[in-house]
Amino acid sequence: MIGSLLRIWAIALNTFREAARIRVLYGIVVLVIGANVLALVLGEMSIREQTRVAQDIGLAGISLFGSLTAIFLGVFLLYSEVQRRTIHSIVSKPIERWEFVVGKYAGMALVLSVLVALFGVAMLAMLLLQGGGITPAILRALVLAWIEVLTVAAIAIFFSSFSSPFLSGIFALAMWVIGRVTPDIEAAARSAEGWIHWTAKVTLEIVPDIHLFSPSGRVVDGTAVSVHASFVTWSYVGIASLHGLGWICGLLAVACILFHRRDFS
């Protein structure tokens, strides 16, 4: 068990090292910080909603750029190892293939966690600059955004275990977008009949409910739902995180099985 963890850590560390050398990531960090500055400007243009605008744009930036980064990194993660044949000198060592897949995911999760932390710090700094406070609601929203990004990363690595980066990118992007509009799909499943009803039902089963991680903009029992409001409690965050964790484990398990069966010729 300890041996497995050490090998997974070795791969994770190496993956982190590799990602840290990808210059695009630094560009994304600059973009997100830029989005926060933009939020500051837009907030000033609004009437008494400065903090709200900064929060919304900040969180949307984390969700959007974090998820896109997860897809970008994830779709290349396993594919490039096979294409560049770096995998040959790794899996010929006493490491199981599932340990390799989990290690690659752990390394990517580490990179994404650092990015989300940076984005979060930038957003909180902007909020403090505007004179707003750091509330538990904001922290809960940040945790949800972080779990969303990690779930999207698992989707990307799942497709990367058997498909090319281009196709994996399209599939992962589609799954992320569909996952964010699950309330609409649920509505379609309820109201429509025939093939639309069944397609919506099947889609809800095979796509993670990513909307759980950013539930703002909905109306539940006549109340507008917002991650900033009291509707999202820590227990909600816990349940949503368990949902994300379940999907991460499931997707990684299938990715490990698919990767285990592959020939590296």
Added chain:
Amino acid sequence: MEPAIDVRDLRKTFRTPFRRRKVEALRGVTFTVERGQIFGFVGPNGAGKTTTIRTLMGLIRPSGGTATILGHEIPSRAAREKLGFLPESPYFYDYLTVGELLDLAGRLFGVPHAVRAKRADELIERVGLGRARTQSLKKFSKGMLQRAGLAQALMNDPELVVLDEPMSGLDPIGRKEIRDLIVELRDQGKTVFFSSHILTDVEAIADHVAIIARGSLQATGKPAELLGKTVLGIDVTLRVSADQDLGELTAGASRIRRAAEETSLTLPADTDVDAWLSRAREAGAKLISVTPRHETLEEMFLREIANADRSSEATEGRI
């Protein structure tokens, strides 16, 4: 004690991507590598050398047959703990330095932290990369990458070292250094299994040779046994003036080369050498050397490959 490698009727069939046509890469390969040997695995491009090695290393799954490494059936983690592998044209994470590469290899082999750094330092010096220690692998030449690959294959102080084309792309000095290292490993009691198509290298160091062509093993044995003692001809070098007609001395001879005052030729194996030399002296020639010519590994290799081609054509003809 179990052999280092034992391969029985190993088969691998690939399917082409679109037409799904079957391609038999290995057609029942059987051989044994005893411990403490240098085993040369030779064959032309596409013969099945790399497929055999990748199957043994657990990179691809066999379609049939069995193989054991150090007594463990493949694919086995227990076997991989005791072996070191250098892939063909090795690709490593090019953002790492050689020290970081060896650290990663050491971690995967479970080498304790205290031993890892010391062993990495020793290996870097041993493969002659001491000066390139701080450079990333991106800046390494092919020869330097090959040396880095050898070092990472030795990080676990393996019992068995498997090298796929270790001399490929190296200059003569680099090739000699790798040959010396392979012999040194054998002298330390390790088993070395290496593939190559540079036959002079194989002939120079291998204790045992296997020739593979078209996915089938054509011959296996000690080089001396395979090549035999039969004299194929007699190589003679003479000094004669450039304008002198050698006349009947060259009758039946082959590979006649004249350069300035030196003439070399190969006489048939059944030539009465004493009588021929007397006639040469009478003709005014001075003898420089006489050497019986045995079959080289290269000649045997070409013969076996030609046999494999003929047998394959005959099989296809019957089908």
